[in-house]
Amino acid sequence: MNDQSDTIAAIATAPGEAGIAIIRISGVESLTVADRIFYHAGEPPSRRPPGAFMRGFVKSGEHVLDEALLLVMRAPHSYTREDVVEIQCHGGFVSARRILQTILASGVRLAEPGEFTKRAFLNGRIDLVQAEAVLDLIRAQSDRSATAAVEQLEGNLSASFNDVYDNIVRVCADLEAALDFSEDDAPPALIPEVTAQVHQILEQIHCMLETWEEGHLLREGALVVISGRPNVGKSTLLNALLGRNRAIVSPMPGTTRDTLEETIILKGIPIRLVDTAGLRTATCTIEQEGIRRARSHMQKADLHLYIIDASKPLDSEDGSHLKSLSTEKSIVIINKTDLGMLIQEKDIAGFINIKAQLNTGKGLKEIQHQIIEQLGLTYSGQPHAVIAERHKKILQKSYTDIKEALKILASGHDESIVLAISHLRFAIESLGQITGKIYHSELLNSIFSRFCIGK
Ligand SMILES: Nc1nc2c(ncn2[C@@H]2O[C@H](COP(=O)(O)OP(=O)(O)OP(=O)(O)O)[C@@H](O)[C@H]2O)c(=O)[nH]1
Ligand SMILES: [Mg+2]
Known part of the structure; x- marks a missing residue:
């Protein structure tokens, strides 16, 4: 720049x-x-x-x-x-x-x-954390995302990062002072004291890392992918969740060719809903590409809504798709229950399942409720600032460095203090880059190039 x-x-x-x-x-x-x-x-x-x-x-x-x-x-x-x-x-x-x-x-x-x-x-x-909050606020898609961004802009998240940073600097300074004053080793009393302080710092970092999941959902939204065999009612579900006729619905299998993404807000979290092409062995290259895109989205999904047709026995393709899905990250929707019920409980064992008749809206409330449950959006506390991906990576690295310092201190060998200090210094160096106490031009470019011109 x-x-x-x-x-x-x-x-x-x-x-x-x-x-x-x-x-x-x-x-x-x-x-x-x-x-x-x-x-x-x-x-x-x-x-x-x-x-x-x-x-x-x-x-x-x-x-x-x-x-x-x-x-x-x-x-x-x-x-x-x-x-x-x-x-x-x-x-x-x-x-x-x-x-x-x-x-x-x-x-x-x-x-x-x-x-x-x-x-x-x-x-x-x-x-830097406040600068990132500016971008989060501009990009916020829900009240809850915006409130978290404003908290961050006000400096609440920076204060937590600064606290961790200052605590490590203090511990490091204590160890360095001990080295300066002692000929052989640090006073024995110092080690347990420092160890206790370092454990507290690790706990602080751990608590901050725990906010990442929520931060990720608030910033990027949750990717919820609707998939299943052709004609099972995927586009009908997308339209029902959106409350408008966004996708074409027809009795002809293979109606949806491309992936189609729309956002809804549930419990203040943006949910990126993706309707996909029906999964089958296609001969047409356009449909094949649609199915490839469907699979690619399925790999990245935070949650799957897998739809099956209640009126037909589960076929082997459905069986293998279900096998590839994680039971914790999927909800199976048994649709078209008005046409009969040939699906058996054992076919979908382990999965949360909902019986529905999507063309009339039956089962929709239960689906919304389960999306909230499965994504862990039931949280109802005060909005607070939450860490982002960049912060997570740095915190994880620092956590590892600090743990290493602890291990070395516990070993009690001759060079343990010097070595522990060097690991704590790595952590200080990394943590300084979160708020920008330490920065280099690539770090600034990677942050500010994501902004729009004029901000
Ligand atoms: N009887 C009945 N028909 C339904 C139900 N839900 C959807 N349909 C109908 O099933 C047909 C297929 O629905 P779509 O939503 O287009 O199905 P799809 O899974 O998106 O299909 P493709 O895009 O072709 O993969 C449409 O005619 C819908 O009106 C239901 O619960 N009962
Ligand atoms: Mg469709």
């Missing part, structure tokens, strides 16, 4: 028909550029106090582009901690783009994805 000395600009709002659009400029030249392009009766933007809102016209030369509001924010009291100007113009596809082009023509650089937030981090306004 570019350095921070230049001034950057971007449209901060999504393109399309809307009441307003916002263009954001950040950096030392922000006010000079604003003076050049913004016309209004009173003092120019650079002479206005921070927080001033001005109404005027944005011009390119003598050509008026739009009537707009301009907001002045001065360093360090802005999102990036730099001088920031925001221009609110009319929404739509043209106005904001033309204003941005005029700003860029005066020597300002187009911001890279996430660059405003990156500057907020580099200038010390937020840490």
